[in-house]
Amino acid sequence: MAQILILFSSMDGHTKKICNVLKQVVERNAHKVALVSVEDFHNLDLQSFDKIVIGASVRYGKHSKQIVNFINSNLQLLDSKSNAFFSVNIVARKPEKHHPDTNPYMRKFLQQSSWLPKQLAVFAGKLDYPKYCFFDRLMIRLIMLITKGPTNPTAVVEFTDWKEVETFGKLISEI
16 A cells, blocks of 8 residues: 655646545555645655655646645655656647647646656646636636637536546556
8 A cells, every 4th residue: 555645736626626536546546645735735744655646737827836846846856756747727628638748738847847757647627717706707718719618707617537537546546
């Protein structure tokens, strides 16, 4: 039985939902999982984990600064352990952009980071216009208009392929 940390950053809660599904899959494979927000990791003994999985959502083209800072501050530790990284973004709703090698946000992350995760995944996120503040709703609708996505200001659309999440959970269960 391995000790696995799933560390995440979630803007609107959907990345956390994905992490909870990953946690369930990994625990079904007889491992112990700590699911922790990047905001709350400071009291953890990172050395005690056999594997560290990091998940981050994208907003306005960027992953969370807290996730990037965590990675940069713990690069040596991450490289010394089994590890994985996944990105959650709306662009991944398009079939040609839902793989790590074709997703622009994953590619940008990998180009800008000194860390090369051992396992990668990209998941399409959730569009939830009613949940967004006025400015975010306006900006995201504009982005969706440009990229031919849903623009109805009352729309809630979950693009996540949960079978892909389950498959990744099984992959990260393999230490």
